[in-house]
Amino acid sequence: MDRKAVEEIVEAVGGKENIAAATHCVTRLRFALKDEGKVDNEKLERNDLVKGSFSANGQYQVVIGQGLVDKVYNEMVAITGIGTATKQEIKDAAEQNLNPLQRAIKTLADIFIPILPAIVTAGLLMGINNILTGKDIFFEGKALIDVYTSWADFASIINLIANTAFVxxxxxxxxxxxxxxxxxxxxxxxxxxxxxxxxxxxxxxxxxxxxxxxxxxxxxxxxxxxxxxxxxxxxxxxxxxxxxxxxxxxxxxxxxxxxxxxxxxxxxxxxxxxxxxxxxxxxxxxxxxxxxDGVVGIFDAVPVLGGLIYGALYAPLVITGMHHTFLAVDLQLIGTIGGTFLWPMVALSNIAQGSAAFAMMFAEKDNEKLKGLSLTSAVSAWLGITEPAMFGVNLRYKYPFMAAIIGSAIAGIVITLRGVQAPSIGVGGLPAFLSIFTEYWGVFFLGMGIVLVVPFVLTFIMAKTKRRKEA
Structure with a gap:
């Protein structure tokens, strides 16, 4: 562990005097700072340990990476002498900086995020059940359990376990x-x-x-x-x-x-x-x-507009933290109409961010740090965790973020026009198809192709165009 690099992180966030409290999650250091105006963003970006940084919900968050963040945090505690804080203490300290709307959004996030593992697990199990019970996947006009009847009760038990979280x-x-x-x-x-x-x-x-x-x-x-x-x-x-x-x-x-x-x-x-x-x-x-009825009505009346807006706006909403409010809408849709047409666009948006970050690996060959970060963050986004790609690469260079939004918006229009739905929320990346109703797999795979190719190509072209202008 490079102690000097950790010291530079502390200095870049305004020194230990500016840190009201600090903790970490799986990939990020989370600070409740007394004054975010003292943060030196350029110094953070130059730090080899840092893959990105951003402010959200009253917290200043520094992306380090899975596993390494534990070591960085422990070293930071040793350097600064700050007491180890819980995530709740950080949230309480950060909440003092929020306006009423931000506090309401944060409250919803604090309620729904703890139950998300149960919902995502249900989505994955429903995906397995979909494979077993969906017609025309393996056999024309028949489901797998219709041909291999001994698997019918197995699928029934899986369905019971998967449905429990929603019942x-x-x-x-x-x-x-x-x-x-x-x-x-x-x-x-x-x-x-x-x-x-x-x-x-x-x-x-x-x-x-x-x-x-x-x-x-x-x-x-x-x-x-x-x-x-x-x-x-x-x-x-x-x-x-x-x-x-x-x-x-x-x-x-x-x-x-x-x-x-x-x-x-x-x-x-x-x-x-x-x-x-x-x-x-x-x-x-x-x-x-x-x-x-309002949400469904909008998407029924003008599906192109609904898909365009939600497909394009989801990633910007992540920056503000407002995306958490739509989890409640997803669950309401699932409970009322039996499926959600919003979450499939979320999964595609995540993939788009990964594709844009992946393109930077080829567009910026001379920057070794960026190449490594682009690859690891792209893989992370394709598996449903977008923070390293979004905050570490795409927002830093801006045009990859725009390319990802364009790809996500196009894919959103395509799948919304065909009424793609998911019976549950699952992993929001490449495995997302498991949580989509099987009859929509073909269209959803088309959407996945769009968000894999369009952001990559646009990012690559924008990077080359930018280089030529600079030259």
Whole structure:
């Protein structure tokens, strides 16, 4: 480990006096800085350990790379004497620099990112199930399990495991949201499970039951309350979790410690439960459906425009951190219409960033550091992790980022016109096809071809044009 290079990183972010707190993730150092204006970006870029840097959600992040970031962080702690901080402490320190909109976006990110591994795992398992049950993949007009019937139960079990995260999605969100809002996450799980209890009418059968006039109800103090579950819904459990957490905090401040175990949780859960079914659930359910209908309506009415805008804007949204808000929309779409047409464009956008970075390896042959960074960051992006490619290469030179956006926008139009959907969120790179409905594989592979070729070619041409102008 080059101690001097680590010291230069500390100096470049304004010195140890400018560091309020610091931690790291899989690939990046994360700083909560007192004054980001003191950062010397040029000095950071010259550092051999640094693959890129950016500011997002009130944190200044320095891309180092998987594995190496641990060593760099430990050396930095030894040099500066700063205490080892948790990611939550960094987030709390960074939050002081955010405006209300940024705080709202950060709150959504903090809720949904912890449950993402379960959702991505479900997506990959659904991909395996798609291969086993999809027709015309291996045999004309038949699925693999139709020919090899002994695999049918195997596919059924995989499907059950994959669907669990979505059937009990409110429980996952309840756990994460109540934890974020300062309450007991176990009560959040109970709240989420309560909203999908088997005694309630399944939300996916609500429309049919409504047409038949067979919706069961509770008669409560003269009110007729529909006994409807909220499977696949995002907003009801989000708002109910906020109420539950704040009520728990309120009660803990006013009830003596000796009585809290017997009173706080029962009262908070009971009151939140009643509010959920009487007020929160019906209102947010309607709002959620309006959002879904609005998004679907736009893409149905003008699919070219929808694909163009989302395909082009997703990468810029990553810079601001606003892309996390669309995870909630994806989950809402999956729960309401059975699939999302937004996430496939996210996967293609990631691949496009990798292709643009990969082109820089050939366009800038004389820059050995850039060549190595371009290759490793491209592979990372093709496997779904875009930060090294986006912040280490593409945004630094600008034109690769524009080339990636153009490729992503074209591919977005193509797959949106054909209505490509995914039943779940998976790995947002080359393995993404596993999480796409099998009937759309052909079109999605065409989209993948576009984001592999177009950003590469455009980046290469732009680099050569720039060189000729400079010469």
């Amino acid at each position: 009990f999605l409110p429980a996952l969100i309840g756990w994460s949201a109540v934890n974020k809002f300062g309450g007991n996450p176990l009560l959040g799980i109970v709240l989420g499970l309560m909203l999908v209890h088997p005694d309630l009418l399944n939300a996916w059968g609500y429309g049919e039951a409504q047409q038949k006039g067979e919706i069961p109800t509770w008669n409560l103090f003269g009110l007729s309350i529909e006994k409807v579950g909220y499977q696949g819904q995002v907003l009801p459990v989000l708002f109910a979790s906020y109420v539950l957490a704040k009520m728990e905090i309120f009660l803990k401040k006013r009830i003596p410690d000796a009585f809290q175990l017997l009173t706080v949780a029962p009262i908070a859960l009971l009151v939140t439960g009643f509010l959920s079914f009487i007020v929160i659930g019906p209102i947010t359910f309607a709002i959620g459906n309006l959002i879904t």
